[in-house]
Amino acid sequence: MPNNTGRKYLISKRIDGFFTSFSDVINFIGRFFKETTKRPLEWNELIKQSYEVGYRSLLLITLTGFITGVVFTKQSRPSLSEFGAQSWLPSLVAIAVVKSLAPLVTALICAGKVGSSIGAELGSMRVTEQIDAMEVSAVKPFKFLVNTRIGATTIMLPMLMLYAAFVSMMGSYLDIYMNEQTSFTTFIEQAFSKITFLDFASSIIRSLVFGFTIGVVGCYKGFYTTGGTQGVGRAANASVVTSMFLIFIEEMLILQIINYFR
Amino acid sequence: MNSVANHKEKNAVVVIRDLYKAFGANEVLRGVNLDLYHGENLVVLGKSGTGKSVLIKIISGLLKPDSGTVNVLGKEVASLRERELNELRLKIGFSFQASALYDSMTVRENLAFPLVRHKRNLSRKQVETAIDTVLDAVGLLRAKRQMPSELSGGQKKRIGVARTLILQPEIMLYDEPTAGLDPITSSDINELINEVKEKYNTSSIIITHDLTCAKVTGDRVAMLLDGTFVKEGSFQSVFETTDERIKSFYDYNFTQ
16 A cells, blocks of 8 residues: 555555564563663662652542542442342451452553653653763763653552552551441451452552553653653543553453463 | 875875765765874864764764775774774774763763773872863863763763763864853863864864854865765865855755
8 A cells, every 4th residue: 555655665664663662672672671781770860750650649549549448338238238248348348359350450540640640750851962972972862861751650560569458458447447447467368368469469560560551651651752842741641541441451461371370 | 186296195184085874864074085194283174964963873883884084093993803993993083972971970980980090000099080081171270070961062062072082082073072061161162172183182073164264164065965075175264155055055054
């Protein structure tokens, strides 16, 4: 199929474009791993970025996690009550939070907050030639900007997920205590009776993958931003949308794989 | 400039031959030939969109040419490996049109950023001394703790120059150093360019469409039109011409 410059596409403009982008992303990821093995590492920047990703997301994660725990408990109570099974509430909440809600909610919040911020920051650095300035001063911008940000999201997401799970459980306990006057010890015993090590491990692995995805997408969209300030907006937006889309696909795939090992 | 003799080339720090660069169907550079000699300020004049910035981006290895050769300090830029290119880049200072200061860092951090990464054996005191020296050279010692957002356009340009000087480059590339500045600040920047040449013994390419800048800073002026150099020489000789394209550029600038 010829295009307007006379060049022929292999399949069509869109499909060719998709495969080109896909191979670009694979190269981008490959470059990340290659740069990671090279010394010296940018430890200070990694710590700074981890602080940005982790500490600055705490308030949002606390609020969302707590409300998720309270609301999920409140919504589940009537159904369990019908069978006289309120005592199963802690187990139900723990299973839902640890196995699914905490990793997914944390990842979606971070995709919105962190992903957009990385996309916009790197995008604005690209259009204002700050990335070029690093390159001409013989500092590797990829290693300094991309590796540290992907590293930070990959490290911090599992930590934020564990924190979100803890806060959700506390929200749930508060609601259960106010309604059923269950003691904290009983709540914890019941909650963890149905949770296995594999459940925790699978959530941590998923959070690692989600964190890596958010970092890669945000950095890729930001690092290759074109089109001035409009491009920066597009990069921030695309970082969020693409990350969220990929998170849902990964959630589905990883669950299938983990269920295979159960 | 095609007829540059070999003995002259020996003294040249940048030698460009038959350089072509296009972006899609837009042919920006069409057979550019250029020499920059040791210790001179060469001004590249031309209208916006004639490929002036593209030219210095190719010299610094930010862009790759479609064809032709770019030789900087005896090294063929396009054929260098990443490590070799980075070694060469340490000898090239690039002052960006919009300064390109890292806006999340203070002025001090902007200056320390390239220095601590390339000279890891420097003590904290030596780093501070190097920063103070270049800030003093651009007359902005007091701005050390400020953020780029707190600086004026002229101050940002000066800090941008200071950031390149901290690595003590042999070649300076200035991309539109006076663009967007008022006449007084422009005059200060022109003075700074000449001071840098004297103090740091640099050879410079100054990309501009500002004729005052060209006249004040240029030892030699080259006129880029439609992707190729049409005239070069002293400022006076370039504009003593019957070529309407050059005359119109001159008339437009000096009647503004």
